[in-house]
Amino acid sequence: MGVTKEVVEATLKSKMNPTYLEVVDTSGGCGASFVVEIVSEQFEGKRLLERHRMVNTALAEEMKEIHALSIKKALTPAQWDQQKESNATVSAT
Amino acid sequence: SLRCFSALTPGLKTTIDKVVTADKVVLFMKGTKDFPQCGFSNTVVSILRSLNVPFETHNILENELLRQALKEYSNWPTFPQLYIDGEFFGGCDITVESYKSGELQEVLEKAMCS
Numbered sequence: 001m002g003v004t005k006e007v008v009e010a011t012l013k014s015k016m017n018p019t020y021l022e023v024v025d026t027s028g029g030c031g032a033s034f035v036v037e038i039v040s041e042q043f044e045g046k047r048l049l050e051r052h053r054m055v056n057t058a059l060a061e062e063m064k065e066i067h068a069l070s071i072k073k074a075l076t077p078a079q080w081d082q083q084k085e086s087n088a089t090v091s092a093t
Numbered sequence: 094s095l096r097c098f099s100a101l102t103p104g105l106k107t108t109i110d111k112v113v114t115a116d117k118v119v120l121f122m123k124g125t126k127d128f129p130q131c132g133f134s135n136t137v138v139s140i141l142r143s144l145n146v147p148f149e150t151h152n153i154l155e156n157e158l159l160r161q162a163l164k165e166y167s168n169w170p171t172f173p174q175l176y177i178d179g180e181f182f183g184g185c186d187i188t189v190e191s192y193k194s195g196e197l198q199e200v201l202e203k204a205m206c207s
Contacts, residue, residue: 048190049183056170063170068133071186 003032003062015058016040019077032066037073039080048074100161109159109166114179117204118148121163122173126150133185134173140192146201178204 005025012021020039027033036055043051051074056063063069075083101109113119118141124130126138126148141148153160153172160172167174167181175182177200182188191197 048187049181052183052187053168060170069171070133 003065005034008034008036008059008062008066011059011062012036012038012055016042016054020080026068026070031068032062033068034066035070035072038071039073039075039077041077043074043076099165100158101165102162105158105162106166109162110179112151113176116147116149117178118146118201119176120148120150120173121153121159121176122150123152123154125152130154131172133171136185137173137175137188140188140197144192144198144201146205177201178207 005023009021009023012018012023016038018038018040020037022037024035025033026035038055042054046054052071055071055074056069059066059069120126120134120137120141122129122131122134122137124134126142129135129138138150151159153163163172163174164170169181169184171184173185173188175184175188182197182200183191188197191200
Protein backbone atom coordinates (compact mmCIF):
# COMPACT_ATOMS: atom_id res chain seq x y z
CA MET A 1 0.00 0.00 0.00
CA GLY A 2 1.49 3.31 -1.07
CA VAL A 3 0.86 6.81 0.17
CA THR A 4 -2.74 7.99 -0.03
CA LYS A 5 -4.29 11.43 0.19
CA GLU A 6 -5.68 10.43 3.60
CA VAL A 7 -2.21 9.58 4.91
CA VAL A 8 -0.80 12.92 3.70
CA GLU A 9 -3.72 14.75 5.29
CA ALA A 10 -3.42 12.94 8.60
CA THR A 11 0.33 13.57 8.85
CA LEU A 12 0.03 17.27 8.02
CA LYS A 13 -2.88 17.68 10.44
CA SER A 14 -1.01 16.13 13.33
CA LYS A 15 2.32 17.87 12.67
CA MET A 16 1.36 21.29 11.30
CA ASN A 17 -1.89 21.93 13.16
CA PRO A 18 -3.39 23.69 10.10
CA THR A 19 -6.42 25.98 10.21
CA TYR A 20 -7.03 25.10 6.57
CA LEU A 21 -5.76 22.14 4.59
CA GLU A 22 -6.46 20.88 1.12
CA VAL A 23 -4.71 17.88 -0.37
CA VAL A 24 -5.47 16.96 -3.96
CA ASP A 25 -4.35 13.66 -5.43
CA THR A 26 -2.99 14.42 -8.90
CA SER A 27 -1.49 11.03 -9.60
CA GLY A 28 -4.08 9.75 -12.02
CA GLY A 29 -2.86 6.28 -11.16
CA CYS A 30 0.79 6.62 -12.22
CA GLY A 31 2.32 7.06 -8.75
CA ALA A 32 1.82 9.20 -5.68
CA SER A 33 1.55 12.86 -6.62
CA PHE A 34 -0.15 15.58 -4.58
CA VAL A 35 -0.94 19.27 -4.54
CA VAL A 36 -1.11 20.82 -1.08
CA GLU A 37 -2.61 24.05 0.19
CA ILE A 38 -1.98 24.65 3.87
CA VAL A 39 -2.62 27.46 6.31
CA SER A 40 -0.90 27.26 9.68
CA GLU A 41 0.17 29.48 12.58
CA GLN A 42 3.51 27.69 12.44
CA PHE A 43 4.41 29.64 9.27
CA GLU A 44 4.37 32.93 11.18
CA GLY A 45 7.66 34.78 10.69
CA LYS A 46 9.02 32.15 8.28
CA ARG A 47 10.14 32.75 4.71
CA LEU A 48 8.75 30.72 1.83
CA LEU A 49 11.74 28.37 1.65
CA GLU A 50 11.50 27.64 5.37
CA ARG A 51 7.74 27.05 5.11
CA HIS A 52 8.19 24.54 2.32
CA ARG A 53 10.97 22.86 4.26
CA MET A 54 8.61 22.49 7.22
CA VAL A 55 6.05 20.72 5.04
CA ASN A 56 8.74 18.53 3.46
CA THR A 57 10.08 17.63 6.90
CA ALA A 58 6.61 16.80 8.22
CA LEU A 59 6.16 14.46 5.25
CA ALA A 60 9.70 13.05 5.33
CA GLU A 61 8.52 9.44 5.64
CA GLU A 62 5.87 9.81 2.94
CA MET A 63 8.28 11.66 0.61
CA LYS A 64 10.19 8.42 0.13
CA GLU A 65 7.21 7.17 -1.86
CA ILE A 66 5.79 10.44 -3.19
CA HIS A 67 6.86 11.17 -6.75
CA ALA A 68 5.74 14.78 -6.90
CA LEU A 69 4.61 17.16 -4.19
CA SER A 70 3.48 20.63 -5.11
CA ILE A 71 3.02 23.09 -2.23
CA LYS A 72 0.74 25.58 -3.91
CA LYS A 73 0.00 27.60 -0.79
CA ALA A 74 1.77 27.82 2.56
CA LEU A 75 0.17 30.76 4.32
CA THR A 76 -0.35 32.11 7.81
CA PRO A 77 -4.00 32.50 8.89
CA ALA A 78 -3.65 36.30 8.51
CA GLN A 79 -2.35 35.98 4.94
CA TRP A 80 -5.11 33.49 4.16
CA ASP A 81 -7.81 35.94 5.34
CA GLN A 82 -6.18 38.73 3.37
CA GLN A 83 -6.07 36.62 0.22
CA LYS A 84 -9.70 35.59 0.59
CA GLU A 85 -10.64 39.24 0.98
CA SER A 86 -8.75 40.39 -2.12
CA ASN A 87 -10.19 37.51 -4.14
CA ALA A 88 -13.67 38.53 -3.02
CA THR A 89 -12.96 42.09 -4.14
CA VAL A 90 -11.74 40.90 -7.52
CA SER A 91 -14.76 38.74 -8.17
CA ALA A 92 -17.09 41.49 -6.94
CA THR A 93 -15.82 44.02 -9.48
CA SER B 94 24.25 11.62 14.47
CA LEU B 95 25.07 8.25 12.99
CA ARG B 96 24.07 7.45 9.45
CA CYS B 97 24.14 4.07 7.84
CA PHE B 98 24.55 5.52 4.39
CA SER B 99 25.14 8.92 2.96
CA ALA B 100 25.51 9.76 -0.72
CA LEU B 101 27.06 13.11 0.16
CA THR B 102 30.71 12.14 0.60
CA PRO B 103 33.22 14.91 1.41
CA GLY B 104 34.50 14.62 -2.17
CA LEU B 105 31.06 15.07 -3.67
CA LYS B 106 30.32 17.95 -1.34
CA THR B 107 33.43 19.77 -2.58
CA THR B 108 32.38 19.09 -6.17
CA ILE B 109 28.85 20.43 -5.59
CA ASP B 110 30.29 23.49 -3.80
CA LYS B 111 32.28 24.22 -6.97
CA VAL B 112 29.39 23.58 -9.37
CA VAL B 113 26.92 25.84 -7.54
CA THR B 114 29.42 28.69 -7.39
CA ALA B 115 30.75 28.28 -10.94
CA ASP B 116 27.76 30.21 -12.30
CA LYS B 117 25.50 32.84 -10.75
CA VAL B 118 22.40 30.82 -11.56
CA VAL B 119 22.53 27.03 -11.53
CA LEU B 120 19.60 24.70 -12.08
CA PHE B 121 19.69 20.98 -11.32
CA MET B 122 16.85 19.51 -13.33
CA LYS B 123 15.40 16.52 -15.11
CA GLY B 124 16.75 16.88 -18.63
CA THR B 125 18.50 19.94 -20.00
CA LYS B 126 17.35 23.48 -20.67
CA ASP B 127 16.94 22.59 -24.35
CA PHE B 128 15.18 19.33 -23.58
CA PRO B 129 13.43 19.36 -20.19
CA GLN B 130 12.08 15.93 -19.28
CA CYS B 131 9.61 17.00 -16.61
CA GLY B 132 6.95 19.70 -16.43
CA PHE B 133 8.29 21.14 -13.16
CA SER B 134 11.80 21.51 -14.58
CA ASN B 135 10.37 23.01 -17.76
CA THR B 136 8.48 25.63 -15.72
CA VAL B 137 11.64 26.87 -14.00
CA VAL B 138 13.55 26.96 -17.32
CA SER B 139 10.75 29.05 -18.85
CA ILE B 140 10.81 31.51 -15.95
CA LEU B 141 14.59 31.94 -16.12
CA ARG B 142 14.40 32.38 -19.90
CA SER B 143 11.66 35.00 -19.59
CA LEU B 144 13.82 36.94 -17.10
CA ASN B 145 16.67 36.88 -19.57
CA VAL B 146 19.35 35.74 -17.11
CA PRO B 147 22.26 33.50 -18.06
CA PHE B 148 21.99 30.15 -16.29
CA GLU B 149 23.60 26.74 -16.31
CA THR B 150 21.63 23.50 -16.10
CA HIS B 151 22.74 20.04 -14.98
CA ASN B 152 20.81 16.89 -15.79
CA ILE B 153 20.33 14.85 -12.62
CA LEU B 154 18.80 11.97 -14.59
CA GLU B 155 22.29 11.21 -15.89
CA ASN B 156 23.89 10.85 -12.49
CA GLU B 157 22.07 8.93 -9.77
CA LEU B 158 24.83 9.55 -7.21
CA LEU B 159 24.75 13.31 -7.80
CA ARG B 160 20.96 13.21 -7.53
CA GLN B 161 21.05 11.56 -4.11
CA ALA B 162 23.93 13.75 -2.89
CA LEU B 163 22.13 16.94 -3.94
CA LYS B 164 19.05 16.01 -1.92
CA GLU B 165 21.25 15.91 1.17
CA TYR B 166 23.30 18.95 0.18
CA SER B 167 20.24 21.20 -0.16
CA ASN B 168 18.10 19.30 2.33
CA TRP B 169 15.44 19.30 -0.37
CA PRO B 170 13.71 16.12 -1.52
CA THR B 171 12.76 16.89 -5.12
CA PHE B 172 13.93 18.37 -8.44
CA PRO B 173 14.31 20.90 -9.99
CA GLN B 174 16.59 22.71 -7.52
CA LEU B 175 17.54 26.30 -8.22
CA TYR B 176 20.73 27.85 -6.85
CA ILE B 177 21.40 31.58 -6.99
CA ASP B 178 24.79 32.99 -6.02
CA GLY B 179 25.84 29.64 -4.58
CA GLU B 180 22.81 29.41 -2.33
CA PHE B 181 19.81 27.12 -2.58
CA PHE B 182 16.82 29.23 -3.58
CA GLY B 183 14.05 26.64 -3.90
CA GLY B 184 12.16 24.17 -6.03
CA CYS B 185 9.51 24.77 -8.67
CA ASP B 186 6.71 26.09 -6.43
CA ILE B 187 8.98 28.56 -4.62
CA THR B 188 10.40 29.78 -7.93
CA VAL B 189 6.91 30.30 -9.39
CA GLU B 190 5.61 32.01 -6.25
CA SER B 191 8.58 34.37 -5.93
CA TYR B 192 8.48 35.10 -9.67
CA LYS B 193 4.88 36.26 -9.24
CA SER B 194 5.72 38.38 -6.20
CA GLY B 195 8.79 39.94 -7.84
CA GLU B 196 11.14 38.55 -5.21
CA LEU B 197 12.93 36.32 -7.71
CA GLN B 198 13.76 39.28 -9.96
CA GLU B 199 15.17 41.12 -6.94
CA VAL B 200 17.35 38.22 -5.85
CA LEU B 201 18.60 37.69 -9.41
CA GLU B 202 19.41 41.36 -9.90
CA LYS B 203 21.36 41.37 -6.67
CA ALA B 204 23.24 38.23 -7.73
CA MET B 205 24.07 39.62 -11.17
CA CYS B 206 25.50 42.80 -9.66
CA SER B 207 27.53 41.10 -6.92
